[in-house]
Amino acid sequence: xxxxxxxxxxxxxxxxxxxxxxxxxxxxxxxxxxxxxxxxxxxxxxxxxxxxxxxxxxxxxxxxxxxxxxxxxxxxxxxxxxxxxxxxxxxxxxxxxxxxxxxxxxxxxxxxxxxxxxxxxxxxxxxxxxxxxxxxxxxxxxxxxxxxxxxxxxxx
Amino acid sequence: xxxxxxxxxxxxxxxxxxxxxxxxxxxxxxxxxxxxxxxxxxxxxxxxxxxxxxxxxxxxxxxxxxxxxxxxxxxxxxxxxxxxxxxxxxxxxxxxxxxxxxxxxxxxxxxxxxxxxxxxxxxxxxxxxxxxxxxxxxxxxxxxxxxxxxxxxxxxxxxxxxxxxxxxxxxxxxxxxxxxxxxxxxxxxxxxxxxxxxxxxxxxxxxxxxxxxxxxxxxxxxxxxxxxxxxxxxxxxxxxxxxxxxxxxxxxxxxxxxxxxxxxxxxxxxxxxxxxxxxxxxxxxxxxxxxxxxxxxxxxxxxxxxxxxxxxxxxxxxxxxxxxxxxxxxxxxxxxxxxxxxxxxxxxxxxxxxxxxxxxxxxxxxxxxxxxxxxxxxxxxxxxxxxxxxxxxxxxxxxxxxxxxxxxxxxxxxxxxxxxxxxxxxxxxxxxxxxxxxxxxxxxxxxxxxxxxxxxxxxxxxxxxxxxxxxxxxxxxxxxxxxxxxxxxxxxxxxxxxxxxxxxxxxxxxxxxxxxxxxxxxxxxxxxxxxxxxxxxxxxxxxxxxxxxxxxxxxxxxxxxxxxxxxxxxxxxxxxxxxxxxxxxxxxxxxxxxxxxxxxxxxxxxxxxxxxxxxxxxxxxxxxxxxxxxxxxxxxxxxxxxxxxxxxxxxxxxxxxxxxxxxxxxxxxxxxxxxxxxxxxxxxxxxxxxxxxxxxxxxxxxxxxxxxxxxxxxxxxxxxxxxxxxxxxxxxxxxxxxxxxxxxxxxxxxxxxxxxxxxxxxxxxxxxxxxxxxxxxxxxxxxxxxxxxxxxxxxxxxxxxxxxxxxxxxxxxxxxxxxx
Numbered sequence: 001x002x003x004x005x006x007x008x009x010x011x012x013x014x015x016x017x018x019x020x021x022x023x024x025x026x027x028x029x030x031x032x033x034x035x036x037x038x039x040x041x042x043x044x045x046x047x048x049x050x051x052x053x054x055x056x057x058x059x060x061x062x063x064x065x066x067x068x069x070x071x072x073x074x075x076x077x078x079x080x081x082x083x084x085x086x087x088x089x090x091x092x093x094x095x096x097x098x099x100x101x102x103x104x105x106x107x108x109x110x111x112x113x114x115x116x117x118x119x120x121x122x123x124x125x126x127x128x129x130x131x132x133x134x135x136x137x138x139x140x141x142x143x144x145x146x147x148x149x150x151x152x153x154x155x156x
Numbered sequence: 157x158x159x160x161x162x163x164x165x166x167x168x169x170x171x172x173x174x175x176x177x178x179x180x181x182x183x184x185x186x187x188x189x190x191x192x193x194x195x196x197x198x199x200x201x202x203x204x205x206x207x208x209x210x211x212x213x214x215x216x217x218x219x220x221x222x223x224x225x226x227x228x229x230x231x232x233x234x235x236x237x238x239x240x241x242x243x244x245x246x247x248x249x250x251x252x253x254x255x256x257x258x259x260x261x262x263x264x265x266x267x268x269x270x271x272x273x274x275x276x277x278x279x280x281x282x283x284x285x286x287x288x289x290x291x292x293x294x295x296x297x298x299x300x301x302x303x304x305x306x307x308x309x310x311x312x313x314x315x316x317x318x319x320x321x322x323x324x325x326x327x328x329x330x331x332x333x334x335x336x337x338x339x340x341x342x343x344x345x346x347x348x349x350x351x352x353x354x355x356x357x358x359x360x361x362x363x364x365x366x367x368x369x370x371x372x373x374x375x376x377x378x379x380x381x382x383x384x385x386x387x388x389x390x391x392x393x394x395x396x397x398x399x400x401x402x403x404x405x406x407x408x409x410x411x412x413x414x415x416x417x418x419x420x421x422x423x424x425x426x427x428x429x430x431x432x433x434x435x436x437x438x439x440x441x442x443x444x445x446x447x448x449x450x451x452x453x454x455x456x457x458x459x460x461x462x463x464x465x466x467x468x469x470x471x472x473x474x475x476x477x478x479x480x481x482x483x484x485x486x487x488x489x490x491x492x493x494x495x496x497x498x499x500x501x502x503x504x505x506x507x508x509x510x511x512x513x514x515x516x517x518x519x520x521x522x523x524x525x526x527x528x529x530x531x532x533x534x535x536x537x538x539x540x541x542x543x544x545x546x547x548x549x550x551x552x553x554x555x556x557x558x559x560x561x562x563x564x565x566x567x568x569x570x571x572x573x574x575x576x577x578x579x580x581x582x583x584x585x586x587x588x589x590x591x592x593x594x595x596x597x598x599x600x601x602x603x604x605x606x607x608x609x610x611x612x613x614x615x616x617x618x619x620x621x622x623x624x625x626x627x628x629x630x631x632x633x634x635x636x637x638x639x640x641x642x643x644x645x646x647x648x649x650x651x652x653x654x655x656x657x658x659x660x661x662x663x664x665x666x667x668x669x670x671x672x673x674x675x676x677x678x679x680x681x682x683x684x685x686x687x688x689x690x691x692x693x694x695x696x697x698x699x700x701x702x703x704x705x706x707x708x709x710x711x712x713x714x715x716x717x718x719x720x721x722x723x724x725x726x727x728x729x730x731x732x733x734x735x736x737x738x739x740x741x742x743x744x745x746x747x748x749x750x751x752x753x754x755x756x757x758x759x760x761x762x763x764x765x766x767x768x769x770x771x772x773x774x775x776x777x778x779x780x781x782x783x784x785x786x787x788x789x790x791x792x793x794x795x796x797x798x799x800x801x802x803x804x805x806x807x808x809x810x811x812x813x814x815x816x817x818x819x820x821x822x823x824x825x826x827x828x829x830x831x832x833x834x835x836x837x838x839x840x841x842x843x844x845x846x847x848x849x850x851x852x853x854x855x856x857x858x859x860x861x862x863x864x865x866x867x868x869x870x871x872x873x874x875x876x877x878x879x880x881x882x883x884x885x886x887x888x889x890x891x892x893x894x895x896x897x898x899x900x901x902x903x904x905x906x907x908x909x910x911x912x913x914x915x916x917x918x919x920x921x922x923x924x925x926x927x928x929x930x931x932x933x934x935x936x937x938x939x940x941x942x943x944x945x946x947x948x949x950x951x952x953x954x955x956x957x958x959x960x961x962x963x964x965x966x967x968x969x970x971x972x973x974x975x976x
Contacts (some may be wrong), residue, residue, distance in 0.1 A: 077443035
């Protein structure tokens with residue numbers, strides 16, 4: 001995978017993960033173009049399109065479009081499964097995930113993605129293991145903040 | 157200073173903004189607060205501030221002032237800080253800026269951290285955005301982690317290694333030992349990432365590929381276990397066990413089995429098993445089948461397996477899911493060349509896909525349909541394709557029209573059918589056909605002599621209907637100009653002849669001249685057509701009037717034509733009939749040059765004619781005949797390239813030296829035979845100062861060039877393309893001498909790289925007269941099948957003022973049009 005974009009029906013970006021080095025300007029340009037192209041697609045059309053020298057795989061879940069760019073030799077159908085798996089992970093984590101969850105907890109959405117995909121390839125094929133890792137890391141997150149807060153209070 | 161607001165608070169606030177301007181204002185205010193907070197070097201809230209910055213960055217606002225802060229967060233001891241810091245690094249930093257290198261040390265430390273989640277963060281960041289420098293520095297750490305027993309880290313290290321290899325391919329070797337027992341892992345995560353790593357290594361290095369071939373049995377076993385094992389809740393997706401891993405294994409098998417019989421055989425069974433046993437009701441099963449089909453087609457599979465694969469694709473075509481149909485068409489397109497017959501069986505389904513609603517599917521179906529057209533199905537296929545052309549979107553029309561023309565040319569069952577098809581294309585998609593189709597069609601029409609009456613009648617009727625499609629109008633005007641007499645005499649055999657008077661025809665053509673829809677080019681065609689009718693029709697006066705009107709047209713092209721035609725009427729009326737005669741049949745094959753090219757590879761062949769008895773200077777007529785033989789004969793004249801008649805076959809040897817990239821320093825200059833007087837006639841072309849026939853043939857617009865200019869000797873190259881074979885470039889060299897003494901015994905030799913073939917015809921003479929009084933010309937034909945850039949090495953030898961001169965030169969400045 002070269003990159004993954006999540007955007008709303010109005011074209012607002014909710015997540016962008018890039019696995020190839022590009023300048024900020026290029027990223028913005030690609031994002032703009034691709035969002036426009038995908039939003040222009042009619043509902044009856046297939047989930048794949050050719051764009052520049054890449055294959056774009058996209059799927060809409062409720063109000064969010066999940067869009068991946070893969071290379072010529074990658075399997076489009078399994079990419080659809082990867083997108084679906086990510087949605088399932090978000091769903092399990094947030095409990096019936098909706099767009100608002102991703103807006104207000106975007107950093108968590110990134111953390112979950114980073115436990116599932118690394119460098120553009122899936123690193124863990126078991127849903128359970130991904131969620132377990134996130135859980136454990138969150139605990140670390142919580143405990144250290146907690147630890148810090150008490151310290152702060154006591155200094156006061 | 158009050159505590160900076162929390163992230164969620166900020167998000168909520170920004171979302172209340174009702175206009176873009178309001179949002180911008182909020183963002184600017186917050187950015188200012190964050191900036192001052194950063195300036196205060198506040199450790200407490202740095203994490204929160206960077207998180208907010210990342211949110212604003214996603215909205216599209218600049219956030220580069222946070223880059224260094226991310227680095228500080230990464231360096232912090234707190235996990236919370238590191239997590240946000242690494243996220244910020246991945247979002248805000250990129251490898252073009254040197255600042256990213258500051259991360260390297262932190263990552264190195266974190267790769268060795270006691271907490272695996274910290275190690276995980278470091279591996280993830282490195283594997284996502286590590287630059288080549290970072291990868292070089294940290295590859296050793298990654299390699300270490302690849303060997304750990306901790307599967308959580310091992311799987312991440314494997315993908316990190318993939319990234320390192322992509323960035324710095326030379327480091328691939330160092331990961332080889334760690335791959336030893338990657339596949340004996342039980343953990344699916346490690347298995348999956350290991351297969352990805354092995355795939356990457358095999359794709360990049362044939363040595364690695366050969367090395368890893370021995371893993372095929374193990375891979376087959378793993379795949380088999382996945383299929384045969386019962387329900388495994390951890391990895392199950394709709395009843396299939398770990399489809400992600402299955403697909404990756406199939407892909408690796410594809411690479412290992414390609415062009416290797418043994419490996420291909422070892423995987424035959426498992427591929428057949430996967431192909432037949434996989435559940436196809438859901439997308440996930442089809443994903444596996446798709447990968448299986450790709451693998452079967454790429455390896456050396458037995459024919460039964462290949463047929464199985466194509467049938468799977470055929471079934472995909474009938475699937476309700478358009479994604480599956482799309483994927484099937486794409487794969488069929490790849491295999492249609494190699495398994496043509498098998499794909500033909502699904503032709504009707506493919507043709508049905510032309511009517512699909514999805515643009516991508518339609519395009520694939522169109523490409524595939526053209527690939528499947530052959531002599532047997534041409535009539536049926538063309539009907540479908542023409543129907544498609546009628547109804548398709550404009551973006552397809554040009555490609556479809558070209559495809560139809562090509563297919564019609566190759567497989568037309570009859571001339572009438574061919575012309576009908578062309579007419580259909582011109583009338584339905586006339587404005588989308590490519591520019592070069594007009595001359596091609598005209599040429600086609602002239603060649604179908606018996607169809608002239610029919611053609612012109614149909615074109616005339618089409619013009620009556622619609623004059624907006626320029627290519628159609630142009631072809632039609634040309635035909636009416638040529639065959640207008642057939643039109644009015646009602647000679648058509650193929651269909652009911654129409655009654656048309658001369659005046660009606662002229663009305664139509666004049667209508668074209670004045671219509672706003674006609675382009676200048678079309679008007680030119682129309683005017684010329686009218687002129688031609690002056691010898692075919694009797695109403696000459698009317699034509700004269702029209703022509704004279706346009707003598708004052710604003711359009712320069714029209715004006716020029718009209719003025720010349722006027723002159724034709726006035727002063728050269730006796731020439732008019734001859735000039736406006738019917739066009740002869742234009743052949744696609746040229747009337748110059750033999751149709752075959754003798755393979756010479758830059759070597760010379762020994763002179764055919766005995767050196768000592770050069771042909772006497774015969775009457776020019778004789779030589780002219782020989783020249784014609786050279787040009788027109790189909791029997792190939794053997795390469796009469798020679799140098800001096802006295803030079804023996806060692807001339808070939810010297811040219812080989814030229815090719816062999818050796819310095820030709822001490823090579824003895826061929827001693828000019830004393831018996832060769834300067835009046836020595838050379839072969840066929842003596843007496844003809846240049847080669848007018850070659851020079852007058854319109855060059856294909858390729859500019860001439862100076863290949864060599866030294867010591868008074870200048871060699872120019874002029875170019876043309878040889879019909880029938882556009883891969884052959886015909887170069888004529890012109891050697892001229894600006895010194896005050898003649899250059900005698902002049903020999904030109906040339907050599908080209910191996911991918912080209914060269915034929916050198918005989919020179920016009922071997923004396924380059926002094927003071928530019930004449931030139932020596934010689935023709936070179938270069939066959940350039942691979943369309944590579946033309947380079948040439950030339951060797952010149954001559955005698956000047958009594959002393960032999962020899963020079964070698966490289967010619968690299970060929971204009972691109974000469975070899976493209």
